[in-house]
Amino acid sequence: MGAGAGxxxxxxxxxxxxxKSKIETIHGRISEHHRxxxxxxxxxxxxxxxxRSLLAEVERRSRPPDDVRITDHALLRYVERVFGIDVDAVRREILTDGVARCIELGASTIxxxxxxxxxxxxxxxxxxxGDQKTHRKKSKAHHRGRRPERDDVNAHLADYYSPEDTND
Incomplete structure (x- = not known):
């Protein structure tokens, strides 16, 4: 006879x-353990x-003294505030309408x-x-076998070349 016949x-x-009660108990314990x-x-x-934060702090504090540096932002603020240089005026002198137009036309060097x-x-x-050496690299256009057009770029530089300018 089979099991449970009697x-x-x-x-x-x-x-x-x-x-079923044991299953519910186990299910409850599993849920509790999941929580x-x-x-x-x-x-x-x-x-x-x-x-990780503590390790980064230990690393930061363990750097040798020659790693101490000044950021470009701090250097610029120093030049601006201590030497009284109007950085925005310099920015306007560099980024004229002609230069901006050249950039819009895709120039990589102006x-x-x-x-x-x-x-x-x-x-x-x-x-x-003008007195610094430049590394001459061939342009991507050169590598593709065509020369980049410069007429449009040069046409927008006229504002730099005024007749009264003698500082060249």
Missing amino acids: RSTADLLSEIEDL EMTALQGEVAQMEATR TVKGIQFRVKYRSIVTVIG
């Missing part, structure tokens, strides 16, 4: 209810963030009065004086 239906139903685990994971994440303005992503990123 038991009554009432006994089997009672055992099923007992098993605890989630809380612990949050705490671990917070501790990890704190640990030369005005022997000074080169290098352009990247529609911004002047560096200035090279």
